[in-house]
Amino acid sequence: MFKKIDHVEIVTDEPARSAAFYVEVLGFREKLRQEVKLPAGATLDIVYLDLGGTGIELLHYRGMPKSAAPKALQLGYRLMALEVDDMEEALEALKKRGIAASWGPREIDTYVRAEILDPDGYSIELREWKKPIR
Numbered sequence: 001m002f003k004k005i006d007h008v009e010i011v012t013d014e015p016a017r018s019a020a021f022y023v024e025v026l027g028f029r030e031k032l033r034q035e036v037k038l039p040a041g042a043t044l045d046i047v048y049l050d051l052g053g054t055g056i057e058l059l060h061y062r063g064m065p066k067s068a069a070p071k072a073l074q075l076g077y078r079l080m081a082l083e084v085d086d087m088e089e090a091l092e093a094l095k096k097r098g099i100a101a102s103w104g105p106r107e108i109d110t111y112v113r114a115e116i117l118d119p120d121g122y123s124i125e126l127r128e129w130k131k132p133i134r
Contacts, residue, residue, distance in 0.1 A: 007048075007055030008080050010122060015060040017119050019047050022056060025097055026082065026124075031055075051082070071121075079115065081125035087112040090126055101126075 012018040022028040028049040036044040038061075047058040070076075084090040087105050094100070094116060102123065104114030112128045 005054065007057050009057045009059055010118070010120070011059045011061070012120050013060065014119065015045055015047060015058055018058050019049070021119050022049050022058070025094070025099065027051060028056065056080075079123035079125050081113075081127050084126050084128050087114060087126060087128040090128075 010018065019030065023030055028051045031048040031050050032046075034046045034048070036046065038044055043062045045060040045062065049056040049058065091101055091105065091114060099116055101114040102117050105112050105126075106114070107130075110129065110131050112130065114126045115123050116126065118124055
């Protein structure tokens with residue numbers, strides 16, 4: 001019945017900056033841009049991105065006040081995770097683009113994980129699986 005996670009929605013107040021990060025830094029591919037007219041004259045701009053069948057919808061509500069991403073653990077959504085082939089190589093490539101790990105890397109038995117932040121301050125986990133889980 002259920003197949004996969006189709007997409008994750010990320011609300012941003014700077015859609016061009018966010019799209020550039022996900023496409024140019026993380027390697028997502030832009031699939032579609034859409035403008036949706038909302039009641040009372042408001043507009044929602046959507047950029048659909050894809051990475052290996054996993055989608056992100058960058059949402060920009062024109063006129064929405066800016067708010068910061070959560071800075072501490074709390075109930076609700078925490079992060080998304082991207083699998084990497086080689087953690088060291090991934091972190092080095094990000095470092096060359098001025099993006100440092102905000103946490104880790106830390107090796108834990110079957111995997112290595114680290115976290116980075118997107119331009120809006122949302123956490124993105126990077127995970128390298130070391131051996132298969134049974």
